[in-house]
Amino acid sequence: MKVLMLGWELPPHNSGGLGIACYQLCKALSKKDLDIEFVVPYRADHGIDFMNITAAHPQGVSEVIRSGIAYDSYRYVLEDGTEEHLDIYAQAQLYEHAVAKLVEETEFDIVHAHDWLTFRAALRAKEAKGCPIILHVHSVESDRAGGRGNPLVHEIEDLAMHAADRIIAVSEHTKQVIHREYHIPLSKIEVVHNSIEPGDLVPLDANNSYRYLEAMKALGYRVVVNIGRLTVQKGLPNLLHAMKDVIARQPKTMLLIVGSGEQYYELLTLAAELGIGQNVLFTDFQRGKRWRDAYAIADLFVMPSVSEPFGLTPLEAIGYGTPTLVTHQSGVSEVLTNCLKVDFWDIKEMANQIAAVVSNDALRDVLHANAHQEYQRMSWTNASHRIEQLYKDHLVVAS
Amino acid sequence: MSKAIVLYLHVHQPYRIRHYTIFDSAVNHDYFDAAYEDQESNERILKKVAEKSYLPTNARLLQLLNDNPQFKLSLSITGTVLEQLEKWSPEALRSFQELCATGRVEIVAETYHHSLAFFYSRAEFEMQVDMHKRKVQELFGQTPQVFRNTELCYNNDVAYWADKAGYKGILAEGWDPILGWRSPNHVYRPTYTNNIRLLMKNYKLSDDIAFRFGDQNWSEWPLTADKFAGWLADDQTATNFNLFMDYETFGEHQWEESGIFGFLAHLPGEWLKNEHHTFMTVSEVIDNNEPVDSVDIPQTITWADTERDLSAWLGNAMQSSSIQALYDLQADIIQTGDFALIEDWRRLQTSDHFYYMCTKYFNDGDIHAYFSPYKTPYEAYINFMNAFHDLKFRLSEKGVAV
Incomplete structure (x- = not known):
């Protein structure tokens, strides 16, 4: 069976969880009797050998250069040597046209498309070939934008999800959002939780990059960490308000915020206004060693998201030795038992639970030990079984 | 005359x-x-x-x-x-x-x-x-x-x-x-x-x-x-x-x-x-x-901005909290008798550091931006606070409770 997989990013060229989820899913699927052709909108070397990666290029373009993260503009080098910068919406349209061209020359049985940027392309493929399309929803517009979001994006999601043969949601939380906001029948939506491959976690080395925090921990300080984009859906202002209460009770508590985003300056200012500027450290965006070390230096990882379709970071934190606190409004809270859970709006309870962990190392260690047992049982294998079965079901229907 | x-x-x-x-x-x-x-x-x-x-x-x-x-x-x-x-x-x-x-x-x-x-x-x-x-x-x-x-x-x-x-x-x-x-x-x-x-x-x-x-x-x-x-x-x-x-x-x-x-x-x-x-x-x-x-001048006046007050240095929370944090270290710093440490602490007191954190008129790219080597007041604040944390670390190395 041949799968045309439409995606937007893959590691190491990813800006967040979407690329990692696509990578792990495809890796697990590749162990089955499946041929995967993965289309990304840019040309780059991914060092991936378990599937075929194709750069979707619109006609007349000789090169597409990504500037960094998924939502930035791309630079298109045209064949006559001139350059053009395109915004995200124009890129999605170019991607659609390039995929339409590609499907004319390619044989495949089913289309599996990841998130709105690829949905129009999936519709074009279905139009041309009449094949089943499965839309994999890692997030919807309201998750990303906090509110209704961009109406054009909402419309693409709405149209595509109605036209799709099947929808995969990364959590029950996301399934309910899709049902509520797009009126898709629940029976059409399959929940396939994201997961993690413990064996793929890059190991830590002996020296942690956060020397200052190590020194402070030796003096009795405890460290709370958040890693992620500093954007409205992540709920960080609530965490800062909770930390004010925590620090009032446990002054030797530090909060490390790793990431960048449109709320960066707002959060800096808020921390100062709350009088906890001395206890909150900002590192800006980090990858590699400094990113891994941030998980490792933590006594507690907090993901205070307002709406998190899945949320991989808590699982990574557990892998790097740190227990977690997540919100009920996250997909990961559906698959992880041994963690602390609060509602994103319940600042008092969030503070209560953080304070409990930073003032009780035994609680911290037990919470992590149990979470780690769960973590070690996790893999993408189960997800790949379920998705392979979905493919088969739809091919039977199609024939 | x-x-x-x-x-x-x-x-x-x-x-x-x-x-x-x-x-x-x-x-x-x-x-x-x-x-x-x-x-x-x-x-x-x-x-x-x-x-x-x-x-x-x-x-x-x-x-x-x-x-x-x-x-x-x-x-x-x-x-x-x-x-x-x-x-x-x-x-x-x-x-x-x-x-x-x-x-x-x-x-x-x-x-x-x-x-x-x-x-x-x-x-x-x-x-x-x-x-x-x-x-x-x-x-x-x-x-x-x-x-x-x-x-x-x-x-x-x-x-x-x-x-x-x-x-x-x-x-x-x-x-x-x-x-x-x-x-x-x-x-x-x-x-x-x-x-x-x-x-x-x-x-x-x-x-x-x-x-x-x-x-x-x-x-x-x-x-x-x-x-x-x-x-x-x-x-x-x-x-x-x-x-x-x-x-x-x-x-x-x-x-x-x-x-x-x-x-x-x-x-x-x-x-x-x-x-x-x-x-x-x-x-x-x-x-x-x-x-x-x-x-008779009971309130503090300065020669800066149209307000002629201290708001260019202490007007926002980043400024007021960071300067307060710095002076809170005074007794411990002085007590070390470590001249290099004391001098670094004093250099951090220079008012310019707090001026660089000023967000008044930041969006207008005005006189404050002209005098600052940093792209944003937030960058100035982050640099300052990280130096402040290092001061605390140096104090802790001398056995001072921080």
Whole structure:
């Protein structure tokens, strides 16, 4: 069976969880009797050998250069040597046209498309070939934008999800959002939780990059960490308000915020206004060693998201030795038992639970030990079984 | 009756903090040592300012002093800039010493580190004023008689302190809401004091030179020395025109191309054409004039922004919390007796660090941005706080509970 997989990013060229989820899913699927052709909108070397990666290029373009993260503009080098910068919406349209061209020359049985940027392309493929399309929803517009979001994006999601043969949601939380906001029948939506491959976690080395925090921990300080984009859906202002209460009770508590985003300056200012500027450290965006070390230096990882379709970071934190606190409004809270859970709006309870962990190392260690047992049982294998079965079901229907 | 121009120039450079991240904290203690080619390189900035401003301006001032026996001026030079001159531009330092050697250049007292310590720690403040006095004695062979607080921060308490400390005068902004119907062009007495005298900056005339001189959209542009001297001559009641400004007005804020050096070169000649006109240093104008009134200033005024208050340094939470955090370390830092640690702590007190964190008008890209080596006030805050964390780490290494 041949799968045309439409995606937007893959590691190491990813800006967040979407690329990692696509990578792990495809890796697990590749162990089955499946041929995967993965289309990304840019040309780059991914060092991936378990599937075929194709750069979707619109006609007349000789090169597409990504500037960094998924939502930035791309630079298109045209064949006559001139350059053009395109915004995200124009890129999605170019991607659609390039995929339409590609499907004319390619044989495949089913289309599996990841998130709105690829949905129009999936519709074009279905139009041309009449094949089943499965839309994999890692997030919807309201998750990303906090509110209704961009109406054009909402419309693409709405149209595509109605036209799709099947929808995969990364959590029950996301399934309910899709049902509520797009009126898709629940029976059409399959929940396939994201997961993690413990064996793929890059190991830590002996020296942690956060020397200052190590020194402070030796003096009795405890460290709370958040890693992620500093954007409205992540709920960080609530965490800062909770930390004010925590620090009032446990002054030797530090909060490390790793990431960048449109709320960066707002959060800096808020921390100062709350009088906890001395206890909150900002590192800006980090990858590699400094990113891994941030998980490792933590006594507690907090993901205070307002709406998190899945949320991989808590699982990574557990892998790097740190227990977690997540919100009920996250997909990961559906698959992880041994963690602390609060509602994103319940600042008092969030503070209560953080304070409990930073003032009780035994609680911290037990919470992590149990979470780690769960973590070690996790893999993408189960997800790949379920998705392979979905493919088969739809091919039977199609024939 | 004679009328005097009281020209007072303020010379200062801070030790700017380099791009200093949390990964530097507890590892590197070199907060002020940016690479030479970086925006925040103190050495590079000092050398540039010496070349564009200090050396050419001092050459002209020395010429004026030699050519006009009546020409005089006053300078305040912070300890942090004096140190940097010693390290990176001894020739510029020498040119300041040559000015003083004429006997007609008076050095004004202030805090060594250009700090706001008066508002946070009286002991630290007095220490820094004393450090500055000793540095001035060492380099210029004179003892300051008149005091100015950093950024011309002034209130009744500052005047009361300076009076008790034995200064004969103190400088402040001649801000209209304080002066009311009064003119800044006289000598005043601060309320609650007997001996000390108050000189208030004539900000309109000062800013004509410091800010508007090169502005081609200004209705008075181009400003010539004879026009300016004419305005002063027209004031029939004034005894002294207090022209207070940043030294770097000459050659740095107003570039050579604006004609600012020509203006400076011609001003004494034009002004002294009238036999009743003269120049005085800040001490002389106090010695030669009785106060015309007392001035009551309970609130703190400064020479910055349209607000003329401390909001440029302490107006937002990043500023007020970071400076408070710094002064909270005082007792522990001083107790270590570690000179390098104490000195780094003092360099972090320099008001410029807090000015860089100012978010007023940030979006307009105004004067605050012009003076900052950082792209945003937030970057300034992050660098500062990471250096602060390192100070805490260094304290902890000495066994201090942090």
